[in-house]
Amino acid sequence: MKKILTIIKAFWQRALTYRFTIFAYRVGEMGEVAVLVLMWSAIYGGQHTISGLTLKEMITYVLIGNIFYVMIRNFLASLVAGDIKDGNLSMALVRPMSYFSFIISREIGRISVATIMSILSQAVVILFFAGSFIWNFNILRILLIAAMVILAFITELLLSYLVGLIAFWVDETDGLYATIERVKKFFSGGYFPISLLPLAFVKVSFLLPFAYSFFVPAQIYLNKMSLMAGVKGLLVQIVWIAALYGIIKIVWNRGLKRYEGVGI
Amino acid sequence: MPIIEAKSLSKKYEFYRKQRGFAGSLKSLFYRKKLYSEAVKDISFKVEPGELVGFLGPNGAGKTTTLKMLSGILQPSGGSAQVLGFDPSKREPAYQKQFALVTGQKNQLIKDLPAIETFIVNKEIYEIPDKEFNETLEELINVFDIKDILDIQVRKLSLGQRMKCELVSALLHRPKVLFLDEPTIGLDVVAQKNIRDFIKKYNQKYKTTVILTSHYMEDIKELCQRVVIVNLGKIIYDGKLEDLIKKYAPHKLLKITFSENGIKKEEAQRFGEVDDFTPYSCTIKTSREKAKEVAVALLSSNLPVDDIVIDEADVDDVIRHIFKP
Numbered sequence: 341m342k343k344i345l346t347i348i349k350a351f352w353q354r355a356l357t358y359r360f361t362i363f364a365y366r367v368g369e370m371g372e373v374a375v376l377v378l379m380w381s382a383i384y385g386g387q388h389t390i391s392g393l394t395l396k397e398m399i400t401y402v403l404i405g406n407i408f409y410v411m412i413r414n415f416l417a418s419l420v421a422g423d424i425k426d427g428n429l430s431m432a433l434v435r436p437m438s439y440f441s442f443i444i445s446r447e448i449g450r451i452s453v454a455t456i457m458s459i460l461s462q463a464v465v466i467l468f469f470a471g472s473f474i475w476n477f478n479i480l481r482i483l484l485i486a487a488m489v490i491l492a493f494i495t496e497l498l499l500s501y502l503v504g505l506i507a508f509w510v511d512e513t514d515g516l517y518a519t520i521e522r523v524k525k526f527f528s529g530g531y532f533p534i535s536l537l538p539l540a541f542v543k544v545s546f547l548l549p550f551a552y553s554f555f556v557p558a559q560i561y562l563n564k565m566s567l568m569a570g571v572k573g574l575l576v577q578i579v580w581i582a583a584l585y586g587i588i589k590i591v592w593n594r595g596l597k598r599y600e601g602v603g604i
Numbered sequence: 605m606p607i608i609e610a611k612s613l614s615k616k617y618e619f620y621r622k623q624r625g626f627a628g629s630l631k632s633l634f635y636r637k638k639l640y641s642e643a644v645k646d647i648s649f650k651v652e653p654g655e656l657v658g659f660l661g662p663n664g665a666g667k668t669t670t671l672k673m674l675s676g677i678l679q680p681s682g683g684s685a686q687v688l689g690f691d692p693s694k695r696e697p698a699y700q701k702q703f704a705l706v707t708g709q710k711n712q713l714i715k716d717l718p719a720i721e722t723f724i725v726n727k728e729i730y731e732i733p734d735k736e737f738n739e740t741l742e743e744l745i746n747v748f749d750i751k752d753i754l755d756i757q758v759r760k761l762s763l764g765q766r767m768k769c770e771l772v773s774a775l776l777h778r779p780k781v782l783f784l785d786e787p788t789i790g791l792d793v794v795a796q797k798n799i800r801d802f803i804k805k806y807n808q809k810y811k812t813t814v815i816l817t818s819h820y821m822e823d824i825k826e827l828c829q830r831v832v833i834v835n836l837g838k839i840i841y842d843g844k845l846e847d848l849i850k851k852y853a854p855h856k857l858l859k860i861t862f863s864e865n866g867i868k869k870e871e872a873q874r875f876g877e878v879d880d881f882t883p884y885s886c887t888i889k890t891s892r893e894k895a896k897e898v899a900v901a902l903l904s905s906n907l908p909v910d911d912i913v914i915d916e917a918d919v920d921d922v923i924r925h926i927f928k929p
Contacts, residue, residue, distance in 0.1 A: 346728040354716045357757070430677045431712045434705050436697035437729045600678045 351449030420504025508595030529555030612683035658828030764795030853917035
């Protein structure tokens with residue numbers, strides 16, 4: 341455990357040396373969310389509800405959902421892919437710590453600064469639109485959301501790690517990652533609430549892990565989904581985490597064989 | 605008992621050939637012929653504890669591949685290796701805590717942080733007790749004279765300084781076996797010498813077993829009593845450096861300078877094969893046994909000899925001769 345904390349601390353410090361970049365990214369993030377809010381306001385025009393959501397609820401959906409989004413996301417895939425392609429993985433393989441634990445700790449340390457700043461800047465955006473934001477302080481719902489966000493964070497880490505491992509087989513990975521990111525964002529409800537889509541689609545989304553990092557916690561926050569449905573969601577997430585962990589083990593072992601085979 | 609033992613170690617790499625152009629790329633999507641290249645073929649050697657062995661060979665000879673197999677990065681495709689009683693390919697932490705790999709090309713220092721931060725991370729990864737860590741660190745800092753640069757971002761250090769820090773971070777857990785893969789690559793002459801001196805000192809003081817690969821003859825000449833020459837995946841020489849010269853260079857060199865008006869080439873050629881001729885100096889090649897005789901003959905001749913040095917053939921020349929296809 342101390343290993344992990346030390347690595348997190350070291351990369352947390354490293355992140356602090358990139359204060360300006362981290363800050364610069366946040367400006368864009370804030371702008372993007374503000375644009376979404378304005379866009380929905382324009383779409384609603386005089387309409388009272390769209391697919392069961394009032395304008396106020398839609399704005400809250402966008403604002404609160406983006407807070408979840410910045411808490412959950414990571415940039416592990418390109419880090420892992422880089423290590424594999426540049427051969428840095430070799431140096432990790434000779435150390436008495438698994439690459440998995442090392443790189444996960446490293447990523448948590450690396451994103452922590454950005455995550456905190458993103459949460460703060462998103463909070464600023466919420467304050468800016470405070471007049472259109474719905475507050476919900478139901479303790480049970482908040483606890484449920486917290487659990488869901490933590491599980492979603494773990495799911496995302498595993499997923500990114502897995503996607504990063506593709507670099508064992510493919511030389512160029514950037515384009516692939518960008519596409520995967522967009523598909524993920526679409527299924528998560530990050531572009532618009534997936535309830536706008538046909539019911540069958542929504543049902544499938546509930547079985548995938550992505551909706552739990554945006555759409556579902558936002559719906560729970562808006563009282564649009566029962567606590568029971570939320571708890572069911574947690575179970576789906578746990579199953580996914582177990583499955584991803586298993587897949588990672590298999591893919592890692594195969595990838596490593598290849599790494600050794602071609603002596604990258 | 606040897607501390608490192610390789611028995612018929614081999615490594616084949618897979619690769620594919622792509623036909624030229626777009627059509628070739630398209631074809632390779634559906635069908636690719638798997639080809640193999642043998643980077644290391646049936647290599648066997650033993651290293652005794654405390655030895656400092658140099659691996660010498662041109663690019664692609666299989667030096668690095670051998671080191672990678674000994675450190676567990678690559679699985680051998682044939683044969684076996686044992687280091688400190690472990691099979692490296694199993695990557696057991698008990699083994700990993702007892703050796704270190706330093707390469708001139710890949711670094712493990714965290715670039716954006718001062719080196720000391722990487723040291724602290726390594727302390728935890730290798731589970732080094734506080735007291736031992738502090739002692740070792742202090743000692744290494746003194747030997748390397750890096751006190752002033754410990755709190756500077758690694759990427760702002762010079763290559764030589766960075767290499768010193770790389771070595772320190774690899775030595776914190778006091779490895780019994782040290783693999784150095786071209787540790788002096790890209791360094792200037794002074795920095796090269798610093799690193800070399802350190803390796804020598806370290807090996808003598810701690811009796812650490814070291815395998816070193818290098819392109820630089822100086823590294824090997826200064827550091828290694830024993831040299832293993834690898835070419836095209838095979839060991840072609842394993843033994844003392846002096847013996848190598850005797851084996852592959854059966855001649856000695858007489859380096860002669862002349863005073864007054866100098867001499868003519870024909871005059872020198874009477875004594876043997878002449879190289880690097882100018883009227884005022886030249887080198888005469890003779891067989892080992894005859895070197896003395898020829899020197900005496902030269903001195904007693906009527907040539908205006910100013911000075912004679914009897915020298916061994918240059919190692920670089922010897923090696924170049926060996927590697928010539």
